Amino acid sequence: VPGGCAPFFPGAPAYAQEMLQWARRGTGCEGEPACFLPQHALHAGAFAAATLLTAGLAGLAFATVLFGWMGAYAAGLAGATGQPALAVLLAWHPWAVVRVAAYVALGVALAEPLARRGLPRLPGRGRWLAAGLAGLLLDVLLKATLAQLWRRAVLLPLLQ
Numbered sequence: 001v002p003g004g005c006a007p008f009f010p011g012a013p014a015y016a017q018e019m020l021q022w023a024r025r026g027t028g029c030e031g032e033p034a035c036f037l038p039q040h041a042l043h044a045g046a047f048a049a050a051t052l053l054t055a056g057l058a059g060l061a062f063a064t065v066l067f068g069w070m071g072a073y074a075a076g077l078a079g080a081t082g083q084p085a086l087a088v089l090l091a092w093h094p095w096a097v098v099r100v101a102a103y104v105a106l107g108v109a110l111a112e113p114l115a116r117r118g119l120p121r122l123p124g125r126g127r128w129l130a131a132g133l134a135g136l137l138l139d140v141l142l143k144a145t146l147a148q149l150w151r152r153a154v155l156l157p158l159l160q
Contacts, residue, residue: 006075009068016072020080023155031147037140044136047103048110056111063103070096081158090154095142102135 006012022028029035043066051059074091078084109128116122 004075005068006072009065009072011065012069012072015069016076019073020076023077023151024159026148026151030143031151033140033144036143040136040140044103044106048106051107051110052114055115056107059103059107059111063107077155077158083158087158090158093143093150094146095139098135098142099139102132102139104132105129105135106132108132 006016018028019030022030029039047059047062050062070092074088077091078087081087105128109125109132112122112125112128
């Protein structure tokens with residue numbers, strides 16, 4: 001059943017509905033920086049704090065929930081088209097892929113201090129942190145500038 005796992009991820013069904021509404025009608029948070037910026041900041045802050053305080057364990061759990069949200073949206077988009085495999089790929093908007101990479105880089109940098117437990121510092125932590133922060137910024141810039149174009153040029157034709 002497409003999207004059958006959505007109930008196991010808090011907020012996933014509502015997120016999938018919101019994203020599908022945006023894909024179809026252009027309404028919702030996805031294309032509005034004033035709407036999505038506070039949510040992105042909250043998610044990034046929660047992920048960073050959870051990762052830093054638990055050597056990455058709670059950050060992984062938090063990221064898993066966000067992946068569940070994306071899975072629910074991708075499944076919903078797949079179910080709304082005649083090309084489900086293509087829909088699953090295109091549901092991962094470029095800025096979402098950048099955000100995942102940014103979270104991975106932040107996770108590496110922020111989990112390290114507690115995870116090393118007295119061992120010498122690993123070189124490169126600053127580069128991971130910088131890459132993660134740059135990725136979060138790129139995510140926002142891509143989403144703010146490309147979301148409506150992606151919707152019109154990629155998602156709407158898929159939904160026809």
